[in-house]
Amino acid sequence: MYPYLKELNDIQREAVEAVEGPSLVIAGAGSGKTRVLTYRITHLLNLGKAPSNILALTFTNKAAREMKDRIGNMIGNKIIKYLWMGTFHSIFAKILRIESKLINYPSSFSIYDSQDSKNLIKTICKELNLDPQVYKANEVLGRISFAKNNLVTASNYANNFQIKTSDKNSRKPEIYRIYQIYENRCKTAGAMDFDDLLFKTNMLFDQFPEILKKYQEKFKYILVDEYQDTNFSQYLIIKKLANKHHNLCVVGDDAQSIYAFRGARIENIFNFKKDYPENKVFKMEQNYRSTQNIVNAANSVIDKNKSQIKKNVYSENESGNKIKLFEAYTDHEEGYLIANMINDIRYRDHDNFSDFAILYRTNAQSRILEEALRKKNIPYKIYGGLSFYQRKEIKDLLAYFRLIINPLDDEAFKRIINYPKRGIGKTSLDKLLQLAKDQDISIWQAATKLNVVNIQLSGAVVKKFHEFMGLISNFTTMINTDDAYEVARKIAVNTGILKDLHSDKTPEGISRHENIQELLNGIKEFTNTEEEDTPNLIEYIENVSLLTNDDKSNDNNNDKVILMTIHSAKGLEFKSVFLTGLEEDLFPSKFTVSNITELEEERRLFYVAITRAEKNLCISYAKTRYRWGQLVDCRPSRFIRDINPDFIEQESPLLTMKNYKSKNRFNLKQESTPDKNTEKSYSSFKKQNDKTSTFNSRLKKINKTSSTNISTTEGNNTEGIKTGEIVEHERFGQGTVVNIEGDFPNTKATIEFNSAGTKQLLLKFAKLKVIKKYN
DNA sequence: TGCGTGCTTCTTTTT
């Protein structure tokens, strides 16, 4: 018996050893899923299977990397690179590049990220004269994405009665045209979006059976992680590939399916037994991660869901503490409470900062939490959010890389044609775009025709275009000879990007410059592999297009509290977890509560969040929270009531701010002296509430837009606006201020509007423009 | 043509 098999429990071991035939591993939270996958691959290799015959698919780069590391530790790193292991998108991008000729794409096709896709859709909508209010890029992209994930081509879309009816009903009957043009443009640009990578793989396998056969024979052993998150497109690819050998092992947990919103089909895991009748099922139900109390609480939550595979997840760890529930007065206080708790627990248990995670439903919630941590000098790190690769300066430089590698890439072209400034403005570019559109060619191709086509561009402008193209072409030749870092550095220097950023001495400019340097360093690292041939820029960009948030982790201080969305926390575990913002409309999100299926997905998300915790779990909600720059009242989430009360306890409101009224937010008066604990929190709370700075800046704006001389002295009751003045309101039009009452900041003005009669407005929120001063 | 300003919109989650 192989020694590593002894480290597994019975079910895990059976799952690892059942290498032939289809197996379904139902892996409850914390049951050692990754372990089974890595051991299974190790086992395959030990049985003498060739690494190049093994295909292992994950959803995130993080998961792939972790698995590689762990297998590397068991069997050595040399073999790893022959394994086909990576995300769905990266693996099939690789295959598509190899087979690109068959589907008429350049092997160096670009990959459009969602921003590129949205920009393209916006452009198309503009060309079609469609109302951008109705045809929102996000929604249109969503529809196209939905279609692609269900293998509906643009022409099928146009001919599908059901889809068209649905589009008509949502008053967007032109989406089919957008889809067609979008497809066309991607094709001429030699670009694929994320969904295309899967969609076109399906097309490739359908249209070229001999190619499918080649990969079927190659991938004798297929493993799929997080099977519950596969969409239809992914499901079909797997089905096709596994059709020959049937050595397919899928691992997943239906209770942790949280990506239906982007097309994941939880049914895939339910239907596995039907799809592969000779299947073996392994149910891993023992949770090694969390205390009994946490596991029980999580079970009591997921029990409320109707659609699920029944499981008996249990823990044999200590019973542990109850879940703590905190009611905070405001979002700021929530952060303050958490920061205090972290310090307390850390001190009590001698923990590291990295033992703590703060989870939230939306990225927007992170800022206030950060603020609280900073005030307490707690180091933290945010996962996700605006990722490094989404920053403007990074995208600019990457756009150069993309265009150099694939000159057809229209979105890259548009991004950098005038960055840094080279005197090509909107008007000139528009003419070029028109030419490209008329001739149905890429922008680059259109630009090469400027000399022969009769176009209303001055010779000087044409020359500028050609200079730009010369610049790009120079680099193109360099790519194959120089290594990635050298080329990248030259691009950053010769294009003037570095110079442009270097001259910007604002803090943002300096930070941008640093980011570029950091990217260059990243490329250097990428080229410093142990392999014989150093990778060129093409390989780098192929790699980087599919990287997202989490990847950049070259931070040497890793002892930090982790902040992230619940979605990105999947697969991770922390000794202590703070789950924040448990409020109706936030979690569950207001977009989901009307639909049972979606609500169940939110509940699974809640389940995922709970099961991240090993020992301590604190759940919190705020009674008021800033949203859209306004304070809103919040109710505690229904999910809190889903937890069996035996496993949760409300913390005594030691720190909560009973003292402050919630209704009269602009009248924050201290009814009694706050205790020491709340004092600091109160001051930050009040500061935020006053929004003095915002108010003053609005006054400044009023000052600027009007010709009146308005005093902005603080303490002046009217804060600038006086009776008798004529003001303009965005909705009610012009009116006269007839009365002012109340103290700053809740000054109320009564205004007689010509159109709308007399209105009382809270000046703080009234959008007023002073037209002229009466006296 | 470029740049600054102010207005509007948007925020659920991500490969």
Place this chain on the structure above:
DNA sequence: GAAGCACGCA
């Protein structure tokens, strides 16, 4: 509260 967009001025 940020980012894109339109508008108007230099």
